Amino acid sequence: MLTVRLNRLPTLSDAHVLDLGCGFGRHAFALAREGAHVVALDAGRDEIVGVQGMLAAMALEGEFDASRTLATAVVGDAHHVPFADAAFDHVICSEVLEHIPDDATVLRDIVRVLRPGGTLVVTVPRYFPERVNWWLSEAYHSVPGGHIRIYRQRVLRGRLRDAGLVVTSSHHAHALHSPYWWLKCVVGTSNDQHWLVRQYHRLLVWDIMKAPRTTRWTERLLNPLLGKSLVLYCTKPAAR
Numbered sequence: 615m616l617t618v619r620l621n622r623l624p625t626l627s628d629a630h631v632l633d634l635g636c637g638f639g640r641h642a643f644a645l646a647r648e649g650a651h652v653v654a655l656d657a658g659r660d661e662i663v664g665v666q667g668m669l670a671a672m673a674l675e676g677e678f679d680a681s682r683t684l685a686t687a688v689v690g691d692a693h694h695v696p697f698a699d700a701a702f703d704h705v706i707c708s709e710v711l712e713h714i715p716d717d718a719t720v721l722r723d724i725v726r727v728l729r730p731g732g733t734l735v736v737t738v739p740r741y742f743p744e745r746v747n748w749w750l751s752e753a754y755h756s757v758p759g760g761h762i763r764i765y766r767q768r769v770l771r772g773r774l775r776d777a778g779l780v781v782t783s784s785h786h787a788h789a790l791h792s793p794y795w796w797l798k799c800v801v802g803t804s805n806d807q808h809w810l811v812r813q814y815h816r817l818l819v820w821d822i823m824k825a826p827r828t829t830r831w832t833e834r835l836l837n838p839l840l841g842k843s844l845v846l847y848c849t850k851p852a853a854r
Contacts, residue, residue, distance in 0.1 A: 615822045616644055617708050617737045617787045617843050624733070626650045629703040634692055634724065635710030639665035645706075646678045646685040653702075654687040655695070662687045692720045700729040708737040709843070711770075712761045721777040731852040734779060738765045740844045743792040751799035767844055779848040786841025789833045794818060795842070 618641055620626060627649040633642040636654035638661055645652045646669065654665050665687035673680035690696050692707075692714065705728050711717045728734055739747075744764045747754045755761040771781050794814050801808045806815075821829040 615788070616641060617845060618706055618735045619785070619845070620644060620648060622783065622847055623704050623735070625703070630701065631704045631706065632695070632697070632702045632727065634695065634705055634707045635713075636665060636687065637661055637709070639668055639687065641706050641708060642685070642687070643668060643672065646672060646683060649678065649683055650704075651684040652686070653697070654685075655690040655692075656687075657689065657691060659689055662689050693723065695723045695727050697727045699726055700732075701727050702732060703729055704733045704735070706735050708735070709739070711736065712738050712763055712765065713759060715762060717773065718776070721773060721779075725777050725779065725850055728850045730850055732850050734774075734848045734850065735845065736770070736774065736848070737787070737843045737845045738770060740786055740841055741766050743795070743840060743842045746792075747795055747799050750796060751803055753803050754795075754799050765844070767846075770844070770846065774846065774848050779850055781846055781848050783847045785845050786837045786843065787845055788842040789836035789840040790818065790821065790829065792840045792842045 623629075626645065629650045631645050631650045631652050633639070633645065633652060633654045636642050636656045637658075639654055642652050642654035642665060654662070656662050656665075669685045669687065672678060673685070678685065688696070692710065693716065705724050707724060711720065714720055724734060739761065741764055744761070748764065767784070774781055797810055797814060798805070801811060805811065820826075
């Protein structure tokens with residue numbers, strides 16, 4: 615299940631896209647299927663090994679044409695993105711900035727590798743659902759590598775403007791996931807065997823795998839109120 619709406623990115627076919635902080639690669643896989651040349655970058659070596667293996671399997675299954683589409687995964691530091699200036703048409707930075715103390719430095723380096731006129735999509739946990747999680751459970755965020763801040767939308771928009779970007783649109787995503795995490799925070803974030811947690815998890819997996827109209831429409835209606843993620847689309851102004 616994607617957080618970013620890829621149809622809002624122009625010219626995906628043959629575009630060069632950086633998935634910064636790719637995790638286990640959900641956006642990178644979708645971009646490769648769309649014919650984009652994708653570089654998935656993450657600081658976690660285990661994550662990158664998994665993404666490399668999945669991309670290789672997708673190529674073998676013909677999910678994208680490996681002779682035309684470059685899709686790779688590399689270990690790297692978001693503070694010092696190891697690519698040349700203006701190397702990418704689009705950059706996706708999904709659920710990353712809330713983990714990083716120096717988010718301003720990361721945004722500046724993203725802007726450096728993004729070509730003039732290119733698109734950056736940033737997603738972070740939305741303020742209200744995330745604040746409830748922090749209130750319900752200290753363990754939710756007080757872990758190594760966990761969330762260190764909660765963004766208000768106006769603050770994040772200001773950070774993006776300060777980095778030289780123009781915010782063009784926004785939306786919220788994953789409303790059905792907010793109550794799931796509230797429940798996890800109540801019963802214990804590591805208590806995956808609680809009956810209610812298991813039942814809710816089954817619902818989410820069913821929704822991801824089957825995408826039935828009932829849950830898709832329900833989430834669409836609830837996203838403005840309960841969407842767990844805030845998604846901002848930005849452009850880097852074209853050079854004069």
